[in-house]
Amino acid sequence: MITLASDFGSPYPAAMRGVICRQSEARLVDVTHDLPRGAVRESAFWLRETLPTFPPATHLAVVDPGVGTDRGVLVGRASGHTFVGPDNGLLIPAARRIAGDDGVDWFHADPGDPASTTFHGRDVFAPLAARVHEVVRSQGYGALDAHDRLTPADPTTVDLPEATVEADAAAGTVLAVDDFGNVVTNVPGDFLDGREAVTVNGEQVPVAETFASVAPGEPLVTVGSHGYVECDVNRGRGDEQFDLTAGDAVRMA
Amino acid sequence: MITLASDFGSPYPAAMRGVICRQSEARLVDVTHDLPRGAVRESAFWLRETLPTFPPATHLAVVDPGVGTDRGVLVGRASGHTFVGPDNGLLIPAARRIAGDDGVDWFHADPGDPASTTFHGRDVFAPLAARVHEVVRSQGYGALDAHDRLTPADPTTVDLPEATVEADAAAGTVLAVDDFGNVVTNVPGDFLDGREAVTVNGEQVPVAETFASVAPGEPLVTVGSHGYVECDVNRGRGDEQFDLTAGDAVRMA
Amino acid sequence: MITLASDFGSPYPAAMRGVICRQSEARLVDVTHDLPRGAVRESAFWLRETLPTFPPATHLAVVDPGVGTDRGVLVGRASGHTFVGPDNGLLIPAARRIAGDDGVDWFHADPGDPASTTFHGRDVFAPLAARVHEVVRSQGYGALDAHDRLTPADPTTVDLPEATVEADAAAGTVLAVDDFGNVVTNVPGDFLDGREAVTVNGEQVPVAETFASVAPGEPLVTVGSHGYVECDVNRGRGDEQFDLTAGDAVRMA
Structure with a gap:
């Protein structure tokens, strides 16, 4: 194959x-x-x-x-x-x-x-x-x-950045925006453990297990399928809601 | 497979x-x-x-x-x-x-x-x-x-709506808009039998067998490949011409 | 297959x-x-x-x-x-x-x-x-x-136009614009032999062997993968830079 x-x-x-x-x-x-x-x-x-x-x-x-x-x-x-x-x-x-x-x-x-x-x-x-x-x-x-x-050969490498995670806050980077507009950060998913809401670059957003936990058009953060925190919108585009694109810094608290 | x-x-x-x-x-x-x-x-x-x-x-x-x-x-x-x-x-x-x-x-x-x-x-x-x-x-x-x-299991169903067809008029719904912009209604194709023109939501449109029967940029209704009446434009977009999208009501007479 | x-x-x-x-x-x-x-x-x-x-x-x-x-x-x-x-x-x-x-x-x-x-x-x-x-x-x-x-059968033919090439100038046509925005002309690539720059419809552009030979966002002409002169932009869109689309005339000198 x-x-x-x-x-x-x-x-x-x-x-x-x-x-x-x-x-x-x-x-x-x-x-x-x-x-x-x-x-x-x-x-x-x-x-x-x-x-x-x-x-x-x-x-x-x-x-x-x-x-x-x-x-x-x-x-x-x-x-x-x-x-x-x-x-x-x-x-x-x-x-x-x-x-x-x-x-x-x-x-x-x-x-x-x-x-x-x-x-x-x-x-x-x-x-x-x-x-x-x-x-x-x-x-x-x-x-x-x-x-x-x-x-x-000793190949050219590209390193995907890692987030800095502390107890109260995480400083990360947007790794990618997917076709749905979901913003995939590099903040490990367990940063959301025990939290009901976080701020993303200052904006308060609920933590949800599924898209459908919030109303259509509403933002959420969730542990995405890559194991990282994603900034999403139920049936909408997270990249537009959060004004974030690949490579951008993202601070969560 | x-x-x-x-x-x-x-x-x-x-x-x-x-x-x-x-x-x-x-x-x-x-x-x-x-x-x-x-x-x-x-x-x-x-x-x-x-x-x-x-x-x-x-x-x-x-x-x-x-x-x-x-x-x-x-x-x-x-x-x-x-x-x-x-x-x-x-x-x-x-x-x-x-x-x-x-x-x-x-x-x-x-x-x-x-x-x-x-x-x-x-x-x-x-x-x-x-x-x-x-x-x-x-x-x-x-x-x-x-x-x-x-x-x-007894599955969740989704019913595709059916049009109400009378001798002189049909009340239907747009099932889908395809990639070409063709508007696929649920009005059965035989509604066009014997007609040279119909009104679509009040606008008069020629009935044609093929796209190429009308000039480029001109609207037509035809029996589409799904067996339903489609509202199309030869080499153009029917959805824009007719201002119709999936789920919209469409009345033909 | x-x-x-x-x-x-x-x-x-x-x-x-x-x-x-x-x-x-x-x-x-x-x-x-x-x-x-x-x-x-x-x-x-x-x-x-x-x-x-x-x-x-x-x-x-x-x-x-x-x-x-x-x-x-x-x-x-x-x-x-x-x-x-x-x-x-x-x-x-x-x-x-x-x-x-x-x-x-x-x-x-x-x-x-x-x-x-x-x-x-x-x-x-x-x-x-x-x-x-x-x-x-x-x-x-x-x-x-x-x-x-x-x-x-004697089929309907479609002829892809050929450029007129003289020593100092070429009169060609845009055959296609690719997904990257690269403008593929029908001017044979060897028209660029020995030239460091050409004018494309009056605009002076450097001749380059690779996209990366010019800075990101800068225009170039190069021999494309089809063997013809292409009007491109490194990491940008040639069609927008040169205002050219398929079928347009293009004059190089």
Whole structure:
């Protein structure tokens, strides 16, 4: 199985699918092609939240504002999964979460002489993902070591910020805003334990277990599906209500 | 085959796909993840129009404004198809259309102790769909009866409204607006038989067999692909032209 | 393998998938369902750029502003690929690029008596694609000739315009604007050879090899992944910066 993720929207993902289908009969499963455009850190968060749900697979991910520069081409190996994408940190949090204590083996791949300087998804990453997938499938996981175009690498990392939590207050950051407008912070969910309300950047908001605990259009904070405090609106958009976007500071008390 | 439908947009459907792929090698086919957000009745209409085109399959559908409340977890069985989703009416019209006179057997499933209160697509419905699919695949359709976590249920229903049609006039409702802006009413298509024009909420509009029968930008009413009267604009948006949205009353004469 | 492309957005592609799945177990791969709505020429460009990346397959494509009129139903055969769609030019450039010097054999199919006049994707093209795919798969490629509902056809063509290039200047056309806002012209990429800057409709812009060669928000022209000159903005939208959309004239010097 090869999973595909990108910020390409439409129709460029089709070219990646086509290129892979020419080289491999692997099952293709789309993660999404609507990752936040050019936003490596936010996209890395979404990949960390979604890729670990999959069984062992080759994960191709491309959010690549440095396309055409000398940024490296990265291949990773962890716990039966294989990762292929630009060496800009995109896949690091997902791979680390999947690997746990086992750690991840990272390699640089030779990009060759791609046909374009602007579409390495089609010209570099998709063919590499198909090739690597076939190596692992036919020769086993260890064969990646010997694969002549891979060399051990120390990858560029992207760190998702951690919140500072004290007994009475938390200073955090917005990790992402989802399609519903839910504001995903990095404040651990247990900050809400025993609280009936919190202030979010000074605004008092009820703590609720479910969206439907408050009236439609009303704000709430809850422990979201990522385990963090989310600032949401029942059947509305939390990002607009709280005026928050990815990367913003958020203070709760 | 497992079909997937939701109002999740991106990237949450990826987590449902991943969870299913961990439990089952079933083929996955996306219906759509852009069902009208939180709109159970409209989404039920779209599922009724699309799921019956499929061969027997397990159909997972999640539009779930009551997520985290005590709304039930529903499994249905009809004509070789299996349905999995929230017990809020979402899947009722589709299952009934597929079952026809055979009727549908409905069950409640034990939701267990889901990891989140906000993402039962990932934590409840996707693993349930995979499990139910495997039970049906390996032990046959009847095994669902004996499956220890299912109990017969009387599901919450959602009724798609029916139009009142007289010889000279019809009083109907907008069932949905599609991506093109076409306004799908519940007035049966044969209301247009023998008419060259009708009034729609007082505005006179030509009856046409095809979009291209009128000039680009011009309104028309036609028998749409669902068998109902649609209020459309050739290469334009009917919802804007007619100022109509899902749930609105529409009077034709 | 059957590939699917349309301008249907959501949820109508689901009905095409369902209809095909009832008739064929072929693998389905989505190209995109967000082709520019009703824009045959632009969509033909995107199909030409994506379908040739696939291995031999049946390619179903529907952008069909003439749905329900007497426009023909087209089937094409070239280099192991099969094409199914409306006879409006949509598939011509893609098929010609795939066929190269071998040429394409075109046929008209009998549309039968479709259930609707507005959704031939579901009622005509999807079942035809499934049927043709199964004929080719089970009886071999040549069996299409004898298939009783196909008759040789001279298809409607759509020509993608070619730029006029002189030593000092090029007069071209915008072929498409992609999801990133990149403006894809038809001026061949080698027009930029040896130039450090060009004027685009009078505005001076640097020539760059990669987006990242200019500061975020700054314009550039580059040889895009289609081999043509693109007018782009690093991490911004070229269409807004240059005020250009598909079909517009563009003069470079």
